[in-house]
Amino acid sequence: MQTINKKRALELVAGLMAVAGKSCEEAAISAAVVAILEKAGVEASAIQVDSAHKKTPSPGQVGNLIVKLPGSVRKPRIMLSAHLDTVPICVGCMPKQIGQTFQSANKSTGLGADDRAGVAAVLVGVLETLESKQLHAPLTLCFFVQEEIGLQGSRHLNVGKLGKPSMAFNFDGGDPCKLTIGATGGERMKIRLLGLPAHAGLAPEAGASAIHAAGLAIATLHKQGWLGQVKKQRQTGTSNIGTIQGGHATNVVADLVEIQAEARSHNRELRTAIADAIEDAFVAAAKQVVSRDGTAVRAEIERRVDYESFRLSDDAPPVALAEQAVMEVGGVPTRAVTNGGVDANWLVLHGVPTVTLGCGQRNVHTKQESLDIPDFLRACQIARSLIFNASR
Numbered sequence: 001m002q003t004i005n006k007k008r009a010l011e012l013v014a015g016l017m018a019v020a021g022k023s024c025e026e027a028a029i030s031a032a033v034v035a036i037l038e039k040a041g042v043e044a045s046a047i048q049v050d051s052a053h054k055k056t057p058s059p060g061q062v063g064n065l066i067v068k069l070p071g072s073v074r075k076p077r078i079m080l081s082a083h084l085d086t087v088p089i090c091v092g093c094m095p096k097q098i099g100q101t102f103q104s105a106n107k108s109t110g111l112g113a114d115d116r117a118g119v120a121a122v123l124v125g126v127l128e129t130l131e132s133k134q135l136h137a138p139l140t141l142c143f144f145v146q147e148e149i150g151l152q153g154s155r156h157l158n159v160g161k162l163g164k165p166s167m168a169f170n171f172d173g174g175d176p177c178k179l180t181i182g183a184t185g186g187e188r189m190k191i192r193l194l195g196l197p198a199h200a201g202l203a204p205e206a207g208a209s210a211i212h213a214a215g216l217a218i219a220t221l222h223k224q225g226w227l228g229q230v231k232k233q234r235q236t237g238t239s240n241i242g243t244i245q246g247g248h249a250t251n252v253v254a255d256l257v258e259i260q261a262e263a264r265s266h267n268r269e270l271r272t273a274i275a276d277a278i279e280d281a282f283v284a285a286a287k288q289v290v291s292r293d294g295t296a297v298r299a300e301i302e303r304r305v306d307y308e309s310f311r312l313s314d315d316a317p318p319v320a321l322a323e324q325a326v327m328e329v330g331g332v333p334t335r336a337v338t339n340g341g342v343d344a345n346w347l348v349l350h351g352v353p354t355v356t357l358g359c360g361q362r363n364v365h366t367k368q369e370s371l372d373i374p375d376f377l378r379a380c381q382i383a384r385s386l387i388f389n390a391s392r
Contacts, residue, residue, distance in 0.1 A: 004128050009380050010373065012036070013120035014102065017095040017112045017371075023085040023149045024053070027061035030084060033119060033143060037067060040127050050158035056146055064144050064153045068163045069126075071138035071391070076166035078390045079140040079352065080125060080383060082118030083147035083154075083172060083343060086110070087365050101362075102371040110364070113371035117359035117379070118171035119143060125383025136391040140165050144343050147172075150188070150306050154346035165352055167318035169386050170344050173358035175334075176379040177326050180356035181319055182337035183345050184237075185268055185309035187275045189261045191282050192300040193246070196291045197255040207253030208291040210246055213299075214257045217278075217285035226277040230270070237265030238339070239274050264339065266309045275303055307345035311337060312353055322355045325385035329378050357382060 021029035034047055047067050053060030065084065071077070086093075090112035094105040104111045122141055129136050140162050144153035173180065193214055198207025218241060221227045230237045239262065246257030259282075263274035279301050286297040312319055314335065326333040344354035360375030 004124060004377070004380050004384055006377055009120065009124045009377060010097070012123060013117055013371070013376060014095040014097070016116040016120050017093055017102065020091045021085055022088045022091055023146045024058050024060040026084045026145045030062050030065050030143070033065060033084070033123065036123055040130055042067065042069070048161055050161055052153050052156035052158065053145055055156040056152040058146070058149065060145055062145060064142060064157055066161045067141040068161070069139040071136055073135045073137060073391055075137035075391055077138035077140060077163050078386070079142060079162060079165035079168035080122045080386070081142040081144065081168055081170045081343060081347070082122050083115045083144040084119060085145055085148050086112040086114065086116070087148050089365065089367065097373070100373045102373065104369070107367065110367055111369040111371060113359070113361040113369060114364035115147070115172045115359070117361055117371055117376050121171045121359050121376070121379040121383045124380040125387055128384045129387045134388065134391070136387055138163065139387065147343055151341055151343055151346055154343040155307070157346065157350060159350045162352070167321070168344070168347055168352045168354040169318065169322060169383070170342065170347065170354050170356040171359050171379060171383065172342060172356055174361050175358045176360065176375050176382055177331035178334050178336050178358055179319060179322050179326070180336050180338050180342060180344065181316070182266070182311035183309060183342050184264045184266050184339045185271050185345070186262060186264045186306040186341055187271055188304050188306055189263070189275060189278060190302040191259040191261065193257040193259070193282065193286055194298040194300065195253065195255045195289070196295050198253040198291070200251045200253050204253055205292045207255070208289050208295055208297045209253045210257040210297055211254040213282070213285045213289040213297040214244065214246070214259060216288060217281040220281045220285065221278060224277070226274060226281070230265070230274055232270060232273065235265065235267045235270040237263065237267065237270045237274050239263045239278065266311070266337070268309060271309070279303070307341045308349050310345055310348040312348075312355065316353055318353050318355045321386060321389055322357060324389055325382045328385050329381045331378065
């Protein structure tokens with residue numbers, strides 16, 4: 001097994017975590033990654049940026065960063081990936097090594113190890129490979145934008161720029177020995193209930209309350225088993241009414257309520273059924289709330305599939321390769337299926353079977369976020385081993 005330059009790996013991840021780059025504002029961190037690659041001798045012609053940021057719901061500064069390196073042996077191309085963006089709480093991070101962890105010295109911020117540790121692990125694996133002068137398979141590196149706001153970068157990825165990789169390894173998460181080989185699918189919904197305002201004391205019957213309609217719909221969903229943990233015909237899923245905003249004052253019949261909801265399941269049919277049930281409940285409830293002159297509340301509903309579910313087979317080539325790499329660094333590989341979304345959801349849909357591995361992040365999206373250094377270094381070694389083993 002090849003060893004890695006641990007001192008450089010730690011300096012690299014600390015430098016990346018210090019660069020601000022929340023979702024849609026990834027230009028600086030993208031440029032930092034490009035500078036690292038060019039310093040290592042990667043030709044500028046091998047580095048591209050796609051136009052995913054022009055297709056996402058929230059326009060961004062830059063698209064996905066894609067690096068395509070030729071191989072020195074005739075082997076199938078493999079891809080390593082991670083996402084560039086952090087959540088807003090990480091802006092202003094001041095990475096500091098404390099014992100066997102990194103933490104932010106700025107106690108008002110998170111660390112940004114999600115997912116700068118993933119970016120660093122990919123870079124370390126590639127830098128070590130290039131410096132070793134060992135034979136290697138063709139490589140693609142992909143650094144996604146806007147992962148934290150719905151996997152938007154991987155969703156709108158220009159797949160044609162990848163060079164047709166046979167498989168991918170995505171670095172994002174906690175335990176580097178846990179192989180995420182499946183993930184749920186998710187659908188988001190925006191619901192607007194448009195009612196009729198009236199004075200709540202003098203003539204409430206002249207209005208049609210959007211809040212009243214919302215309450216009826218939620219009560220129906222609860223009664224019928226479509227909220228929270230959903231179990232239908234031996235299939236399971238989840239749903240949630242996440243936000244509700246509406247109304248102006250206690251003496252005004254509410255004319256507007258805006259709701260955000262979601263449906264998830266590993267089974268596409270159940271996920272769609274959950275979303276259908278939510279839509280049907282709000283449409284029906286709106287029709288039940290009617291003003292004195294016959295004006296009913298009106299429901300407007302937008303639905304968007306955030307990501308489709310996937311599940312790799314236990315004997316899929318990327319699973320076998322990832323397990324081998326984990327064992328080579330002294331780890332015990334475990335397979336996992338998550339109820340959250342990862343960039344692999346879209347990569348698999350794009351035709352690239354993908355395993356996701358962790359990088360040592362802890363308590364992500366909070367001010368208590370930290371990076372476990374031994375786990376991070378293990379992830380770097382795994383990245384290096386994946387490249388080496390795919391080349392044999």
